[in-house]
Every structure is written in C-alpha cells, then in structure tokens.
Amino acid sequence: MILQRLSVHDFACLGDAEFEFGSGLNIIRGPNEAGKSTLQTAFLTLFFVKANTTSRDWHRFQSWSARQMYSLSADFAATGRQWRLTKDFAAKKASLADLTSGEEWTDHDQVQEKLDELLGTGSRDVYESTAAVRQQQVAMLGAKDEIGQMLQQAISGTPAGVSVPDILNKLDKALSDLQRGLPPHHAPKNPGPLVIVRDQITTLEGRLNDLAQDRDKVTDARRRLREAEEELEELQPRVEQTDDLLQRGERRRKLEEQLKDIESAWTSLHERVDKAEGLAGKIDEIIGTEVGEKTGEESAREVAEKAAKLQDEERQTAGKIADIDQRLRQTDEAMAAAKVRGWVRPAVIAGAVSIVAGLAGALFWSPWCLLLTVGGAVVAVVGLVRRAPRGYTALLEERGHLERDLAAERGKLPRLREQLADLLKTTGVESIGELRSLADVESELRGTLGSDALEELKQELAQSAMERATIQEQLKSPNLAHLELDPLKIEGLRRQLVRDQERHKSLQGDQIRTSTILSTSEYDAEEQLRTQEQLEAAQERQARLHEKETVYQLTQEVLAEAYQQTLAHTTQAIEPRVAELLKAITQGRYERVGVAEDSFEPVVFSPEKNGEAEPGDLSCATREQLYLAARLALTEVLWPDESPPLLLDDPLVNFDPQRAAATLELLAGFAQSRQILYFTCSSRFDEYAAHIIELPTPESGA
Template sequence: MLIEQIAVKNFRNLADVNLTLQPGITLIKAKNEGGKTSLRKAVEIALFGDPRSAAAKVYQHQTWGQNSLYEIRLDFSADGKRYRLVRDFEARTSVLENLADGKKLTDKKRIEEKLAEILGLPTATLFLNTVYFSAEEMIQLKNAEELRKRLEEKLSGLDGVVVSKLLKDIDDHLSELTKGLKGTAKNPGPIRRLTDKLDALQAELREMEETVRQAAAKYAEYYETSQAIATLKEQLAIKETENEKYVQYKKAKEMWDNATARLNTLTDQLAQRANYETVAKQLADELTQIETQGQQIAAVVAAIDQALQTAAELARSRTDAQILATVLAKIAAAQADLEAAQTVLAGCVAVKPADVKTAQKLASEIHGLAQAGKNEGFVVDITPLTAALPTVIVDGEPLTNPAQTVEARASVEIELPGVARIRIGNKNADAAKRLAAERQARANLAALLAGYGASDPDELARLKEAYDQASAQVQAKQAALTALLGGHPLEHYHQQQAAWARTIEGQEQALQTQIQAALAAASSTGTTAPAASDLPAALAWLQTLHAALTDQRDKLRIQWRDKNNELQQVQGRLKQLPPADKLEADQKAAARDVFVAKVAFDDLNLPAISPEQLIRLEKEVADLKHELRDKEIAQAKLEAYLATVRYGIEDIETKREEIETCQEQLRALQEEVQVLSILKEWFSEARNNTVAKITSDIGDALLRYFNTLTEGRYNQVGLSPDLSPMVFSADKGDHVDIGSELSTGTRDQLYFATRLALIPAISQGKKPPLLLDDPFVHFDPDRRAKAFALLKELAKDHQILLFTCGDGCDAYADTVINL
C-alpha cells in the first residue's frame, strides 16, 4: 500500500494540511507541537476511525476554537489500483472510492473488510503493534493476544479459520453441555437438565412404587374395617335392646327426684322470706330511732352554730373597726407631714431651670472672654515724676490710682494736665468688641442673679436644688395621703367608723339573745349550762358542747349508714325471692307433682337396678357407639384415600420406559463431551505446534535484525509463545532481564527489531506503510545508521513515513517535507 496524498482539516493543531507523499523513506519535519504526532494520528484515524461514533475521544481531536469536526482524506494505491478514503466526522460519513471505476463503499463493515484486505492488518491494535512506531510506545505490545490470534490464522489445512476461535467454540459448547454439573446455575446445560430430569423420574418411580404398595395395604385395612363395623353393629343392637327397658325407669325416677327437689326448694324459700321480712322490720325501727336522736342533736347544733357565727361576725367587725381606726390615725399623720412639707416649700425660691442654664452659660462666656482679653491686651507702666498726677482712663473707665502699672485690653487714655493727652489703642480691633461683649455678659448675669437674690451661678443652682427637693417632698407626702384615702374623702372614713360602731352594738345584742337560746336548747341534752350573763364563759362552753355533739352526730350518721346498708341488703334478697302468695301456690303445685311422679314410678313395676349397674350399661352402649363411629370414620378416610390413588402397575412400567430413554440421551451427551474433549486436546496441541513454528520463523527474522543493529553482540535471540522477545547473554550465561539489564537504546533496538520481524507474519504478505515518530532518539549514531540501513532495505517493499523534529535524518531520506 502506497499513500499518495493526505488532506486534513480541523484536526488537532492541523487546520488545513494537504501533503503529497512518495515511495521510499519520506522525512516529515516539524518543531515540537508542529503537527507531526497529529498527522501520524490522522493516518491511524483515517484507516480505523468511525465518524458515526459518539465516544468522547472523537471530540478530543477537534481543533481548538473550531465549531465543526474534522475531515481526513487519503489517496493511496494497492495491487495496481488507486483508492480514495474520506472520513468526514462533521457529516458522520465514511467513503472508500475505487478511482478507476468510481465504485464507492459507504458501509462501515465493508470498508473495514476492504482496508483489512489491502493492509493485511484488520484492526487498529495490529496496526499499532507492528507498523506504527514511536519512542514512547516502542517497548509496548498492546493486546498480544490479538497478535497470537492473527498468527493462528496461518494454521495449515484450515485456511481462514482461527484455531483459538475453534477452541473457544469447543470450550463454549463443552461449557454449555456441562453447565451446572459442578455447582448451581440459573440456566443449567442439557447434561445437568437430563441428570435432574433422571433424578426426578427416578424419584417419581419410587413415589409410584411406594404409592402402589401403600394402596395395597389400605385395601386390606379397608376390608378388615368393614368386617369390624358389621360385628359392632350386631353387638350394639343387643346392648341397646337390653338398655331400652331401663330408659323409662330412669325417666320416671328423674321426674320423681326433680319434683321432690323443687318442693324442698320452695319450702326453703318461704322460710327465708319470712326471716328476711322480720329482720327488715327490726332494722327499719332502729333507723327511725337513730333519725329521731339525730334530729334532736341537729337542733341544738344549729342553735349553737347561729350563736357561734354571730360571735365570729362580732369579732370580725371589731377587727375591721380597729383597722379603720388605724387607717384614720395614719391619714392624720400624713396630713401633718404634708402641711410641714408645704411650709418648707413656701420658704424656698422658685428658680426657673432655664435661668440656671443661662447663668452658667453667661459665667462660662465671661470666663472665656476674660481669658482671651488677657492674652490679647497690653501693659502700661505709669510713673509720675511730679506731684501732679495724670488722669488715666483704662478701657473707658477712670483709674483711681494712676501711679501704677495698668493692664488694658482696648485702650488707655492718659491726660497730663496742661501738657498733653495721650491715647494708646490696641491694634486688634476685635479686642474692644470682646471687651464690650464681656461687660454686657457681666451686666446680664448681674441682672439675672439680682432677680433671685443670688451672688453667683452656683448659689442660684443651690437655690433651685433646694426648691426642687422641697417640691418633691410635697408631692411625695401628697401621694402618700392620696394612697391612704384610696380615692375617698376623709368624711367617708369617719362615716364608716360610726357605721361600725352601730353594727357592733347590734351584733352584741343579737349575740346575747342567741346565747340564751343556745343554752336553753342545750339543757335538753341533760347537761348543766353556765349563766348567760358571762358571755365568754358561755361561748367557750357552747364551743365544747358543739364539738361533742358534732362528734356524736357523725357517729349516729355512720351507725345509720351501716343499718341502712343492712336493710338494703335484706330488701335486695327479698326482691330476689318470688312473692309469698306465688311461693305458696308453687309449693302446692310441687307437692302435687311429687305425688304424680311417685305413682307413675310405682306403676312401672320394674326390677330394682343399682345406679352403678345402670351407669355401666349406659357406658357399654356409649362405648360401642363411639367405637362404631371411629370405625366408620376410618372406613370413610380409607375410601377417600383409595379414591385419590393416581398410580397403578401400568404407570410404573411407563415411568421405567421413560427413565431408560432419558438414560440413553444422557449417555449420548456424555459421549459428545468425551469427543469434544479429545478434539480440544488435539486442536490445542496443533495450535501450539503451529504457533511455535511461526514464532520460530519470526524469531529468526528478529535475530537477523537485532544482530544487524548490535553487530552480533547477542547471537541467541528468540520470541516466546506470548510474543515477548527473549535475549540470551553469553557473558551472563543466562537470559537477561530486558527491563533492567539492557540499556534504553538497546531495549528500543530489540523492540524495533521485534516489530519489524512481526510485520510479514501479521500482515500475511501485504505491504502496509510504516509510520515512525522519532523512534531512534536513544540510538547512538552508529546503530542509528544501521537502523536506517534496515529501513532502506524495507523501503523497497514498504512506504516509510518518518516524523522528526531535527535534521539528523535528512541524509537517509528519499523525500523531505517540512510542515
């Protein structure tokens, strides 16, 4: 296969590339990230990609910033024919066109088959493991099992047949036949199904044989039961005839006994009724006596209660009158306190709060202005030299003693009589204004303080504080008095005091009368009462008597309750008994029934029989009936069982024939398993022999290539059955560990030789192009030259595309393309 042209759009970092390729070794050069790997990957995807795939990796190759997917086109020739392959991932189409006749393939499977025929490499894995070289992937054989399967297609005598597939088919068939034999399986194979069926048939045969055996035993049991039932019926008839003559005897005796028992019951009930009536009358009389005594006590207790209640009310009235007197005393004291507070308030000066604040503000303002005046004023020293003193006016005010040092804030005027008038003024124009303001503030403050008779703002504040405290005291005293009055005028309390005096007087009179009445009532109890004139002694005595009578009354109530309960119980029993006239009528009827029953019993004239004999005879009849019933039930069960028997002798014979058929089928399947096992063993041996022969041939090519690269340093090189290269070192005397005992360059050369050796066997005679991406980075110059010598030899049959970023390979290339 010769790739003539490749066109790529929007693939990774290849926005739009169109290259024409030649036979031999073509060197494709670019800097790092210049598109070499992208172009190599584009060839792989063109040959094996699927535009209809929805896998995420499809979108990984899209050019960054582009909205559309990529398109790859290959023009190539093979076997004298020219083709064009277009993979459009945006349109999701694949087209393989024969350029000679214009025929196009668009079906995925048919395109894959045609490309596999041309390349000799039907899968991407085979492509990547043979003709697709890079320094990073040199030592990796991806999916060696697929390489083995490809080699097995060369098996002699079975052209186009993969032995591993045959072995797998045999394994699958054996697995299907033997599925479930060594364990449980959801869908067991035919042998297990037949084995299970045979076990089930044999179990059914055993069940049939057991059922037939049990049925035979049941038939014998059924005959014996029928015989026993007939015998029991005869015995029962004899016993029932013997027992029948005693039936009337028993009934007549029972009638006589029942009538006698009823007569005795009625006689007892009449006696009980008479007794209950006597007890009820006695209890009713006792209740009447208790009620009379209780009424007498209740009258005395009521009289005492009235007197004691009035005494309690009198005590409460006296207490309330005393409380009222206390309240009146507190009101008088509160009034005196209020008047004293009002007198103090009258002697205080009422200072307005605003005036206090104004005075304090003016004082602060004066202090500030004075302080500022001192800082901005000036000093004048006046020293008279004669007896004549000058006239001095300082800040507009005459100075009484001009012979001194003066301080001025606005101006100083000095007049020397008959000599001169001198005026010294402050250059600060604001000084005079502040001086005037200070003097005005002092005048305002003096006028304000004079209105209250205060000397300074502090005294004014103290006057206000004294007034506020006196005012607060008046308000507090007024509030206390108002709280004591409770919203009523003082006269209201005096009227209440007079009313309480009248109430107490009336209660004392009523109490005197009620105590006399209570003492009179108490005399009926037979006790000696004190004189009514001594009220405290009379009340104490009445309270003691009240407690005693109350206790006695409570005991009478308990006694009455107990007697009443007894009466209720007796009356309840009387209600349970029929009326006396009915009991007497029923007693006469019962006596008549006794007479009639005795006459009927005597008329039977039967021989005497003891109760034990009668019971024994009845028991014998009952036992026979019970045994007969059990036998009849057993007979019915046997009939039901025999009616359900499903199998007979002929069913057993049929089941045995079915078991023999199943056993023959099982033997046939077991023979098939044996044959397939023999075939599996034969095919495995044949495959191993063939693969060994093929790997031996590949190993010869591997040895030749590796010796060429290493100048014969290793003369024992081969390929293991799993397609791993093996190297024997004479120096070591053993096979070397390729991963750790060979240098990186030598290891790359070994795998390079391995891939070259695999190509003819894997491609099966086809000539696919070789794609190499800087595979010689670890080769020294001498071995790189030998590697290019091998490539020159291979380039006679294979197109070779070598991707590199340097200039060291230019001398070996037939064509150089710069990306």
C-alpha cells in the first residue's frame, strides 16, 4: 500500500490540513509539538477506527476550537488500484471508494473489513506490533533478553504488554480453576465450579432417589390401603354372613337339644300323670264313693288312714300285752331265784371275820394264820359274786305294777277292736286286708306323685307341651328351617370364619400401617419436581462448564501449536536476513546472527570475542540496531509482496552518524518495495528521502 494523501479536519492540533506522501522513504519532519505523533494518530485512526464508534476515547482528538468531531480522508494505492477513504466521525459516516473500478463501500463493517484486507494487518494491534517501530520501544531495550521478548510480541501480533506465553498461562490457570478438586487431585477447601456442580448433582440425585423411594412407598401404601379396603369391603359381609349362619346353626342345635329334653320330660311327666290317675282310680274303686257318703266330709283316704291307725294301735296294744306277759314271767322267775340264795350274807360275814382273824393271828401269833385270812377272802368273794341282783321285795313290787299294766292293756284291746270294727263298718271295707291294699295303693300314688299334686303335674304337663310346641314353632321359622348343618359343615364354617376373621384383622392391621405411612410420610411431590428441576439445571450447568473446559483446552492446544510453529518458521525465515541487515547497519562489523527457536532471542557472532555474543554483551546502540534489523526482516517475511506503510518513529536516536547514515541508506533501499513513513525532528536524513513532509513549527506561546 502506498499512502498518497492524508487530509484532516478539526483533528487535534493539526486542525484542518492535508499531507502529500509518495512511494519510498517519506521523511515527516518537524520540531517538537509540530504534530508528528498527531499525524501518526490521524493515520491510525483513519485506517483502524470505525466512524460510528461510541467510545469516548476518540473525542480527545477533536480540535479544541471545533464544535464537532473530526473527519479524515486519504488517497492510497493498493492491489494495483487507486482508493479514496473518508471517515466523518461527526456524521458517523465512512466511505471507501475504489477509484479504479468506481466501487464504493459505506457500511462501517464492510469498510473496515476491506481496509484490513488492503493493509494486510487485520487489526491496529497487529499493525502496531509489526509495521510500526517507535523510538520508545527501541529505547526500552535494556536487559539481555528483552530483544527476544519484544520480537516474540511482534510475531504474536498482540498489543503491548500481551504475550502468547502469558495467554497460555492464563488459559492454564483458568482450566486449573475450573478443574480444581477433580481427580486425581485431592479435594481442596475451595473446589472449582466443575467439582461444585458435580457434588451438587450427586446430592440432588441422592435426594431425588430418596424422594422417588418415598413416592414409591406412598404409592405402594395407597395401593395396599385401597386393596385392603376393597378386600375388607368384600370380606366384611362374608364374615357377618358366616357368623350369622353359625349363630343360627348354634341356636337351632340348642333348640333341638332343648326340645329333646322337653319331650323327654313331657314323656316322663305324662307317664307319671297316667300312673297317678290310674292309682287314684284304683283308690276310688277300693273305697268307692260310699265312704264319702257315709263319712260325710271325711275322705276315703282319711278313713283308711284312721283304720290303719287303729289297727296299728291294736297291734301295739297286743304287743304291749305280750311284752308285759313276758316280763311277768321273768319277774316270777327272779322272785323264785331270790328265795334260794339266803346263805350268801352269812358267808360274806364269815369270810370277813376270817380275814381279820387271820391277819391278827399272823401278826401276833403265827404266819400260818394267813391261811385263815386267804380262806376268809375266798368265802367272802364267792358270797359277793353270788349275791341276788335285786331284792325280792323289789321284784314283788314290780310284778304288781306289771299286772296292773297288763290289766289296763287288756282292757284297751277290746275297745280298739271294737273301734276298728266300727270303722271298717263305716268304710265299707270288708277287712283290714282290703284296708291294707288301699294303703298300698295310696302309698304307690304318693310315690308316683312325690311332693307334687296330681293337678300340679297335669299343669306341668300342659306347660311342657306348650314349651314343646313353642320350640317346634321356632324350629319351623324361616331363619332356622332348612338349616341343615351337620357337624362337619359347622366345623368347616367355623374354620372359614376363623380364617376370615384373621384375614380381617390382618387387613385392618394393613390399613393402620398404610394409613400411618401415608400420614407420617414427608414425601412432597412439589419438592420432587423442584429437585428434578434443580438437577436438570445443574446438569445443564455441568454441560456448559464441560463445554467451556473443552473450549479452553482447544484454545490452549491450538494457540500453543500456532505459537510454536510461528516461532520455528519465523526463526528460519528471518535469521539470514537479520544477518544481512545488521551487517549493512553496522557496516560489516556484525555479519553473523543466529536466532533461538524457542525464545526468538538473537545471538550475534562477535569478532572481538571471536564467538557468540548475546544481546546483553552488546552495546545499547548495537542492541537497538539488532532489534531494528530483526523488525525489518520480519516485515519482509510477513508481507513478501505488498506491505502496509511502515511507520518508523525516529528509532535511530542513539545511532552514531555513521551507522545512522548506513541505516538510512538501507531504509531508502528497503523502501523501494514498500513505503516507509519516517517521523523525525532532524533534517540529517533529508538526503535519503524520496519525499519530505515538513510540519510547520508551532506558534510560540507569545
């Protein structure tokens, strides 16, 4: 590209001005504050800043006296065509016209894209780092390895202060921060986002799993409760029906047993009544109704009883007479015995005397006297044993009593017999035998009736018959009739009922358990939904973080590769050219230069040292010359055909006159194939210039 004209309107200290340039080396000369830097800024603003910018940074270049923003325009040749560029920052309009073809672009983006293409730099940063060499950059060269770093930055196309190794380190740190705490590293106190979201997902999945289990439990409990309720609904009537059937069966069985007992009792009672009625009839036959008629109010039975009583009394009297006769005979015998036993008393007395005499003799005379005592004792004992029980007198007295009693009894007997005969006569009974038969019948009747009366028995029989009828009626009732339950069937029903009742109880237990589960469950469907949504959000965030991680890794990988290849290729490309340029600048003093591939650090062969000299070993000016040579070589590598205008802002300040002249001569030759805009305040380079643009001296403060 060859810049031919640059016009400024209301631009900073330049105000309204127009500058003409040509191909080759253009020297823009002017004293301090003449506007050299402003002209550089005008050029860069025109070519790299969009006219519709909203940034306030560009307002500072507005002329103090101007009421509105500036406008800039330029004519230039590029790609074999003539171009005109205009940017009105006040009207926010831009225009790039291909004067050769008449084509014009006015869209800001399109204008900028086309300009970047024509310049071949892409951005102002790239232009600044590759096509511009400024005095302050050169002046910064100090430490031994700074040339390498500055050249690295030049090929990085990055703004000042930004290097690719720094960028790679930043990416590495960003990745480390993102991955902090991921295996195989230990869990740190401040885990990275990937670990945090991973842990969140684990927690949420666990909670969701718990909630799903709770939900399943609740669902299962609801199902079981419903099934239990349904089965209970079905079971309840069956239990009641079976229970009712069994109760009715039991009632029928009891009624049947009761009926059996009642029938048995009725039969027995009926027999008794029949028998008693037969016996009563018999008695009536025996005693007849005449008895009643003759005895008035006395019943036949009472008469019979009286007769029996009289007969008993007669028997007793007869018995007593016989007894008294007996006792009389005994008394007579006793009295006879009492007359025979009159010796007993004297014998006893004699025995007693003998005893006393014997004892006295034995005591005072001879022991043989004791024989007398013994003999006396025997006699006395015999006498005592055979003495009479009673006395004769008593017997006699007794006999008298007996005779009186006998007489009395014998006197009663006829009277009794007379009474009995009268009574028999009154009863119509022929004999006492008949009377006895009557008594026997009556006795049998009493035995039959027991303590009951015949009428009572009849009433009892009637009552029993009624009860039997009642039970029979009950057994015929609809709920008991046709209820044919044999014991086997009843047992079967009982077992069924027990099973059903146990099942009923079990189901009620289920009801309670499931109801408890439902009432105590903390399951919350809303919480489950929320957790699910949180999980989805966390998973989405995790996916985004993984994508970010992948993007970082990809950026790092490709950038590192681009950087390494750029270093390697550029090193190989510029190494011989740097040597040629440095040789020209130093007028042959240094003609061999190497560039390290890894650091881009140039190494110079020093004739004095007869070996390699690192930049730190060189003088300050030589380092600047080495750097300039490298930068010029780099522009040839970057733009082998058509390059943008090279902007040199007085980089030769520290060069001695010889090397400065040699460098200017070199630049003049260099500028044969590319335009150089050289800004300086000195006129010493005028002789090498193809065009000289002299900036006016600024007005003095006066």
